[in-house]
Amino acid sequence: MGTSQSGPVHRFQDLAHKTGFSIEEIKTLNTRFLYLTQDEDTLRREHLANVSDLALNPIRRQIIEAFFDKRNMGEKERGCLQEIGFEEFVTVLSFFRPPKPHTADEEMKNIKKEKLRFLFNMHDTDNDGIITLDEYRCVVEELLSSYEIIGAETAKAITDAAMLEVANVTVGS
Structure with missing residues (x-):
């Protein structure tokens, strides 16, 4: 029995270290993941589409797509996944987590850079590495x-x- 328990505990410890969530938070997220997926091992877009808290969010589509964007999984490749597992779910949620108090300056700088990259990816809807005027306007x-x-x-x-203001500031620099 002890062996079967060490698998999830070790997995949760690894996720806690990787994402900054506590083990208790990971356990809660696991419960939420299983609720969303109806006890399946993978999450699909339609599972997130049913989240009532997202229903009125004006950037709901971008938030949902962020969970399936390979760039947000720490991968160098571009593209989207059709479904994700619990680890990917927690990885994406970690971008929404505020930094811990008393975070060192260098670590805070890295956290901000990662969060900015995440936000950029969220709005670069065609995965081309550029936020176009149409993407921004949308x-x-x-x-x-x-x-x-x-x-x-x-x-x-x-x-x-x-956009005109941004163009004027950029050209004027």
Whole structure:
């Protein structure tokens, strides 16, 4: 019996070390993973599509796709997976975890860099290593149009104005 228990415990310890989550948090995430997958070993997009907390999120699609983007798994290759296991699930969730208090400056710098890369990957929807004007416009319009008082045309105008500002600052540098 002790042997069967050491497998998951060791696996959870490895995940805790890799992701910064505590072992208790890993156990809770495992329970949530099994709930989402209905006790299957892998998670698919449709499992995440059923998460009620994501239903009203304006960038819901990007969040869901982030779980299946190979770049977010620490792999150098590009592309998307059709399903992921528990380790990949926890790896992606770790990007949403705040840094621990009293994190050393160098480690904080690395954490910020990883989180920025994750956010970049989330919005580089065609996996080409560039966030195009269309990709940027899509994200900003989705975020702004989620507010009922801002219509689609106003969101587009705000997006275009922001892009002009970025272009002016970049060209002016």
